[in-house]
Amino acid sequence: xxxxxxxxCPRIFKKVEGNKAKVGVCVAMWSGGGKFQVSAGGHAQYxxxxxxxxxxxxxxDLQGWPCVHAIAAINYTGGLDVMEFVDDxxxxxxxxxxxxxLILHMNRMDMWDKSDFPPCLPLAYSK
Numbered sequence: 001x002x003x004x005x006x007x008x009c010p011r012i013f014k015k016v017e018g019n020k021a022k023v024g025v026c027v028a029m030w031s032g033g034g035k036f037q038v039s040a041g042g043h044a045q046y047x048x049x050x051x052x053x054x055x056x057x058x059x060x061d062l063q064g065w066p067c068v069h070a071i072a073a074i075n076y077t078g079g080l081d082v083m084e085f086v087d088d089x090x091x092x093x094x095x096x097x098x099x100x101x102l103i104l105h106m107n108r109m110d111m112w113d114k115s116d117f118p119p120c121l122p123l124a125y126s127k
Contacts, residue, residue, distance in 0.1 A: 004092060008083055012065050012090040016082060019068045026072035036073035048073040053085060064090060 004010055025041040034051035046069040047056040054060060059067035064087030066074065074080050088094055 001092065001095060006083075007091055007093070008086050009090050009092055009095055012086060013083075016065050016071075016086060019066065019071050020082065022068045023071045023075065026068055028069075028072040028076040030076065036076060038069040038072050040069060040072075050074065050077075050080075050085070053087075 001009075006013055008016070026038050028036045028038045028048070031037050031047075034049055036048045036050070038046045038048055038055075040046060048054070048060075048070050050070070050073060053070075055067050055070050057067055057069060060070050066082055066085045070085065071082055074082050074085060
């Protein structure tokens, strides 16, 4: 991970790039504010709200990275970067914050301090 030089983790970066490749079938129309109506080939139409980071297909809401419809809306604006719409939990900085703490080693059980307390027993089973 230290060799990865992009702000988004590699797996999610590849998924977003895959969605970018599929955006050719979508046509976005601005509805006002940050809202867009995106038609995705045929009769399917979706509502994308860039301010709330939401799409009516629910993929963006559930996964945290822009779906094909959202990328079509982002591309319509012209000046925005798709990677800025990926949730913070997929950032490499977040990844490194997760693993900043060390897990310290522990002695074997036979080296633990002896206790006068009775051993822990499982809870009584009831149907």
